[in-house]
Amino acid sequence: MSRHGTYNFAFLDEGSKREIRRATLKAIAIPGYQVPFASREMPIARGWGTGGLQLTLSLIGPDDTLKVIDQGTDESVNAVNIKALIRSTTGVTTSDDTAEATLIQSRHRIPDKPLRPDQILILQVPIPEPLRFVEPREEVTRRLHAERDYTGAYVLLFEQIMRHGDVTTGADHPVEVHDRYVMAPSPIPRIDNPKMDHGDALILLGAGREKKIYAVPPHTRVTSLAFDDHPFRSEDVDGRTCELCGAEGVFMDEIQDAQHGGTSFRCNDTSECLARMNAHARTS
Amino acid sequence: MGYVAVKGGTDAIRASTERLRYERLKHGVSLDVRQARAGLRGLVDQVMSEASLYDEPVAAHAIKQAEGSPEEAVFLLRAYRSTLPRLHTTVPIDGTSARVERRISAAFKDVPGGQILGAGYDYVHRLLDDTLMHEDETDVRAWLERWRDASQAQALPNDAGRLDGLPKVADYLRAQGLMEPRENDDTPPDDVTKRALRIPASRSERLQVLTRGQTGTVTSLGYASLRGYGPMLHPTVGELRVAALPLTIPNPLASHENEAVGGSDPTLHADPDDGYYLGEIRITEVETVVPVQEPGGEERQALRFDLGYGACFGQNETKAIAMSLLDQCLEHPDSRHPTHDEEFILMHVDSVEATGFISHLKLPHYVTFQSELDAVRRTHQPDAVSGEEDA
Numbered sequence: 001m002s003r004h005g006t007y008n009f010a011f012l013d014e015g016s017k018r019e020i021r022r023a024t025l026k027a028i029a030i031p032g033y034q035v036p037f038a039s040r041e042m043p044i045a046r047g048w049g050t051g052g053l054q055l056t057l058s059l060i061g062p063d064d065t066l067k068v069i070d071q072g073t074d075e076s077v078n079a080v081n082i083k084a085l086i087r088s089t090t091g092v093t094t095s096d097d098t099a100e101a102t103l104i105q106s107r108h109r110i111p112d113k114p115l116r117p118d119q120i121l122i123l124q125v126p127i128p129e130p131l132r133f134v135e136p137r138e139e140v141t142r143r144l145h146a147e148r149d150y151t152g153a154y155v156l157l158f159e160q161i162m163r164h165g166d167v168t169t170g171a172d173h174p175v176e177v178h179d180r181y182v183m184a185p186s187p188i189p190r191i192d193n194p195k196m197d198h199g200d201a202l203i204l205l206g207a208g209r210e211k212k213i214y215a216v217p218p219h220t221r222v223t224s225l226a227f228d229d230h231p232f233r234s235e236d237v238d239g240r241t242c243e244l245c246g247a248e249g250v251f252m253d254e255i256q257d258a259q260h261g262g263t264s265f266r267c268n269d270t271s272e273c274l275a276r277m278n279a280h281a282r283t284s
Numbered sequence: 285m286g287y288v289a290v291k292g293g294t295d296a297i298r299a300s301t302e303r304l305r306y307e308r309l310k311h312g313v314s315l316d317v318r319q320a321r322a323g324l325r326g327l328v329d330q331v332m333s334e335a336s337l338y339d340e341p342v343a344a345h346a347i348k349q350a351e352g353s354p355e356e357a358v359f360l361l362r363a364y365r366s367t368l369p370r371l372h373t374t375v376p377i378d379g380t381s382a383r384v385e386r387r388i389s390a391a392f393k394d395v396p397g398g399q400i401l402g403a404g405y406d407y408v409h410r411l412l413d414d415t416l417m418h419e420d421e422t423d424v425r426a427w428l429e430r431w432r433d434a435s436q437a438q439a440l441p442n443d444a445g446r447l448d449g450l451p452k453v454a455d456y457l458r459a460q461g462l463m464e465p466r467e468n469d470d471t472p473p474d475d476v477t478k479r480a481l482r483i484p485a486s487r488s489e490r491l492q493v494l495t496r497g498q499t500g501t502v503t504s505l506g507y508a509s510l511r512g513y514g515p516m517l518h519p520t521v522g523e524l525r526v527a528a529l530p531l532t533i534p535n536p537l538a539s540h541e542n543e544a545v546g547g548s549d550p551t552l553h554a555d556p557d558d559g560y561y562l563g564e565i566r567i568t569e570v571e572t573v574v575p576v577q578e579p580g581g582e583e584r585q586a587l588r589f590d591l592g593y594g595a596c597f598g599q600n601e602t603k604a605i606a607m608s609l610l611d612q613c614l615e616h617p618d619s620r621h622p623t624h625d626e627e628f629i630l631m632h633v634d635s636v637e638a639t640g641f642i643s644h645l646k647l648p649h650y651v652t653f654q655s656e657l658d659a660v661r662r663t664h665q666p667d668a669v670s671g672e673e674d675a
Contacts, residue, residue, distance in 0.1 A: 007367055008367065011366075011367065012366065012367070013367060013368075013369055015369070016366070019478075036479075036480035036482065037480055038476075038477060038478045038479050038480050039480065040366040040477075041359075041362035041363050041365065041366050041636055042363055042366065043363040045359065045636075045639070045640035045643055045644065046636055046637050046639075046640025046641060047637075047640040047641035047642075047643065047644030048640065048643075048644050048647065050640075070647070070648065071648050071649070071650045071651040071652075072650070072651055075293050075294075076293055076648055077293040077296055077297055077648075078293075078647055078648070079293065080293035080294050080297055081293070081297055084294075084297075107647075108651045108652055109651055126641070126644070137483075137627050138483050138627055138631070139483045139484065139627060164663040165663060166659075166662050166663060167659075168659045168660070168662070168663060169659060170652060170653075170655040170656035170657075170658070170659045171651060171652040171655040171656070172652075187651070187652045187655075188651075189651055189652075189654065189655040190655060209637050209640060209641055211480035211481070212480075235654070235655055235658040236658060236662070251651070251654075252654075253650055253654065254654060254657070268650070268651060268654075
């Protein structure tokens with residue numbers, strides 16, 4: 001059991017993969033609805049992307065090209081770790097280039113480069129229930145979804161405005177999918193929320209520990225919850241320039257310079273940043 | 285730059301893995317898997333129980349690899365379990381067919397079949413035994429020889445010492461009319477590893493989640509119910525057994541002519557004499573009895589006994605008792621008390637889920653924290669309320 005060679009292609013047995021794909025098809029048929037599935041225990045820890053990993057493993061074939069990003073970078077330890085596991089059990093090619101990938105597994109970012117119809121984005125989800133902060137009981141939240149009772153979600157935002165003067169959601173700002181289900185977009189920054197709306201690529205979301213799969217099919221209406229007099233706002237990126245590639249208007253990491261006490265910014269999407277730097281180098 | 289974002293992950297992980305291997309091997313000793321299996325029985329049992337995989341050699345292997353950390357060993361076994369095909373389902377076992385190794389009742393001193401202390405820590409003085417520091421295999425062999433001779437001399441004649449077919453305390457209480465008689469429920473159990481747990485859960489799902497639960501968690505929650513977090517009267521251990529259960533599977537080649545009886549589940553209409561015997565597993569089984577108000581009776585408030593059931597792989601007595609307390613609690617849902625709240629208990633006792641999500645806090649949260657920073661900073665801006673611009 002210690003050698004990967006003794007495992008099935010893509011780790012899971014074919015029966016498990018089929019069951020995950022069945023749940024995935026149901027999720028695509030009911031956009032934004034959380035489909036329960038018998039989440040398997042994986043060789044990486046629950047809470048570290050096992051939902052996304054199971055989706056990836058259930059879909060991947062020998063001809064796929066895989067990209068895995070964690071909080072925006074391909075080289076983050078967890079992304080590297082997940083990639084290594086998938087590569088060792090499938091032998092597929094991996095790539096950092098968003099355009100080259102057919103399957104993109106991501107933790108908490110949607111790549112800055114727009115996705116194509118032949119690509120699938122798989123998002124890792126820690127807490128799939130957008131109403132969990134309103135109601136801790138699954139039994140109750142399931143009923144609220146069934147009755148399309150989303151008062152709680154709005155009251156939460158309203159209370160934030162009353163208390164703090166503005167909506168204080170960070171990442172994972174709830175969205176409504178095709179005028180039906182309110183959905184947790186996974187903890188992507190708010191700047192990524194609009195990328196879900198009428199996208200070209202299929203977006204699948206997997207929560208391994210919470211045993212849920214849900215989906216945003218291509219060309220689906222996705223709107224972030226907001227009020228008419230308090231429209232949805234993404235993070236403020238005005239006046240920030242990437243010190244490496246010079247990009248503006250994209251989500252950036254804030255870099256603290258301990259020695260000189262300054263703050264600078266770098267693109268969070270490292271593969272796009274690198275592509276821009278290479279482009280500059282070619283033209284100059 | 286003073287700060288470097290976590291990159292170069294490949295090299296870092298490789299170096300970290302090597303360092304971990306060094307920690308395991310730095311004393312220049314390799315733990316023999318056979319030694320782990322032989323000498324760490326308590327840990328092997330706990331790990332098999334939480335992993336819900338009964339395989340002592342594989343559990344010992346996992347314990348070695350995990351350097352004795354139960355959560356890591358359970359994690360390894362669960363991941364291994366995910367790759368195993370389910371080939372057969374064993375025939376339901378009547379608990380009384382078990383070969384009892386230990387059996388105690390806190391309810392009846394003269395319990396039919398007798399009290400059998402067996403192997404247990406209950407009456408051992410917890411003093412460190414100096415002789416163990418230098419115990420070697422010669423000592424072990426000599427002791428084993430003496431022990432075998434002594435036990436042969438004490439062997440009981442004929443059937444007087446038969447340890448299978450012992451009656452259950454609960455059956456006695458039922459016969460007395462003090463406990464509600466129950467029909468055998470032969471509904472095929474729901475399998476929480478094949479279908480995600482749904483709340484409200486079936487009893488079979490509840491029992492599965494509890495028996496797979498993290499030992500410490502199940503113990504703590506059972507303890508909380510015992511201390512009064514819940515409307516509980518003092519439970520009594522009607523019976524605790526450590527016993528070997530014989531496992532059989534139905535003959536896969538047998539004709540399914542009796543299918544109408546058991547529906548689609550072949551295990552329910554299997555001919556017991558035509559099955560294949562697989563071997564035994566050792567389990568701890570507990571039935572606690574709790575006096576509760578009989579429903580309905582308005583004038584005379586009659587009491588009857590309620591049963592809590594606990595069972596787990598290996599000898600895990602505290603966990604099995606705690607499980608039986610929680611089982612009884614969950615049979616009486618009450619949202620005022622967490623120990624009587626099915627969702628609270630069942631969603632939080634699993635080792636792999638709890639340790640996984642807690643440990644994920646170590647992962648980088650650069651994006652989510654950046655987004656949070658933005659939201660926090662915004663509340664500090666004087667014009668926060670206006671919120672004019674749209675992004």
